Amino acid sequence: MLETVLISLAVILFVLGIAGSVLPVLPGPPLSWLGLLALKFVPSVGHRLSWSVIIAVGLFTLVVAILDNVLPIWSTKRIGGNKVVVWGSGIGFVAGFWFGPFGIIIGPFVGALVSGLLSGSHIKAALKHASGALIGFFMGIVLKFINLGVILYWFVKVLI
Secondary structure, rough: HHHHHHHHHHHHHHHHHHOOOOOOOOHHHHHHHHHHHHHHHEEEEEEEEHHHHHHHHHHHHHHHHHHHHHHHHHHHHHOOOOOOHHHHHHHHHHHHHOOHHHHHHHHHHHHHHHHHHHHOOHHHHHHHHHHHHHHHHHHHHHHHHHHHHHHHHHHHHOOO
């Protein structure tokens, strides 16, 4: 009974982590890591997962979570954007969320573009800054899915 509950919790947390890797309201990889941690306490399979793996994957998850928040800012600033453009990208992402996958992709770009234009940038500069926000957003998603791949590897290894 306890094993079933823990394994179910682990799977639910992992799936929420996948969803959270593209949805702004959930901390994706940290949720999946918590699922991996839950597996450690499953009596029949927990021994297959060492604490050193839990800690190493946890540290990797922490680094990815930090980079996910820093990369859009860094790439926007690297291309010449300012804080207004970064905020516009974030607002565009949240607004785009309501329009499905396409909105999640195009929302940050449109938000950064509009905020760049409103802050006085010329169209060419605003397009460049918006591209930086979009690049940073995609770099964060790639890192999150690499992290999820590592966690999935350990899930499969432990459960099979």
